[in-house]
Amino acid sequence: MKQGKSIRLFLVDGTPGGIVAAEIMNWTGHVIAAPRSRLADLLRRPELARTGVYFLTGDDPDNVGRTRVYIGESDNAGKRLGQHNRGEDAGGKDFWDRVVVVTSKDANLTKSHARYLESRLIAIAGEAGRAGLVNGTAPEYGYLPEADIADMEFFIEQVRIVLPVLGLDLLRERPRVAAAPANPVASPLFELKSPKHRLAATAREVDGEFVVLAGSGARRAWGGSAHAYRALRQQLLDAGTLVAHDDERLEFSEDQAFSSPSAASAVVLGRADNGRLSWKAAGGGQSYADWQNAHVAAATEKETV
Incomplete structure (x- = not known):
């Protein structure tokens, strides 16, 4: 059975649409997210002067309902984000409307660590296929000692846990259907x-x-009225x-x-x-709705016993 995780979310300015900081108990990483409209306030945060990786996200104009993402690294995340805020003609990026920055609370992330994280996160996002990657290919990360690689892989696992809590599924692993029958629920x-x-x-x-x-099969052509699906x-x-x-x-x-x-x-x-x-x-022949309702009823009965 998977163990639970304690994630602490802090609304920096008291609003869910503003700057949000996230941490996992006993993890040295620190995650902070903000809409692009709050970039000026975000850049005043001390975390942004540290080494780390960042995610720029926005709607994909070519795929309705899909997200585009650019993943990068810097030894001064705030300075790099200021560059990305420029127009496309000045070397910036226009597509994004939200940013998530991942740094370390103990300031022990080095440039080599950040390059490793960037490379692996780009590869993971590409494999997950949940968002359109703006990055072309994952860059080479260079050499890291074996112990450091192990630390960074643990760091990545924590990032993959935190991001969905912030509404970003881009690193979420594809469901492993083959393993489903072994799951009692x-x-x-x-x-x-x-x-x-x-x-x-x-x-x-x-x-x-x-x-x-x-x-599984599917109908060859859409036969219904206009719909988001x-x-x-x-x-x-x-x-x-x-x-x-056929x-x-x-x-x-x-x-x-x-x-x-x-x-x-x-x-x-x-x-x-x-x-x-x-x-x-x-x-x-039980419908999905009946199956789900039966589980809810069983749980309700258990609570009332």
Whole structure:
């Protein structure tokens, strides 16, 4: 069983939309996030004069609902962010509207450490595939002693825990569906069938995400009215996650995580759909909604005993 983590969030100016600092108990790292509109205030913070890595994030104009990110490092994060705030024609970056800076409370991060972190974080973000990377390739990080590499890998694991708490999933590992059956609270295998379109899809809920499994079928074309899920479907086509199977069907080339059963069923059926009712447990026919309600009822009964 995974152990819990204690994360301390501090709203620097008392508002959730302002500057937010985050720390994990017994970790030397320090994370601070702010909207670009508060960059001037952020740069006054002493942490910004330290060595560290940073994430510039913003909406991806080419993919609705998707985030773009640039990951960098500096021995003076504040100075580098000031450079990034310039216009594109002056060597800056225009796309970002939020920044997250990761430094160390004990000031023991060196330039070599930061270069290692930058390289690994770019590689992890690319592998996760949850955001569009502005970085071209991960730079070479140079040599680090074996003990330092071990320390930095632990540092990275803590960053991967904190960022989702701040609303950034870009380093979050893809759900490992193969491991789901060993999890006592993992979902059953769900099925979605459409005899009319001769297709079937399977999925599991893993770590809070609804994952459609590789090999599942999907309708060849969007057949419903305009909907936000239509853009999501097109993104999966463009990314090669959905590929042509025959004249009527597409197929998932890899496992794909969705935020909800309805998002998954809409992509599969090519129209808006209530996936809580459409997805059925394999063998039993219980809908996703019934399965979830049964778990909630069982937990409620346990609390009242």
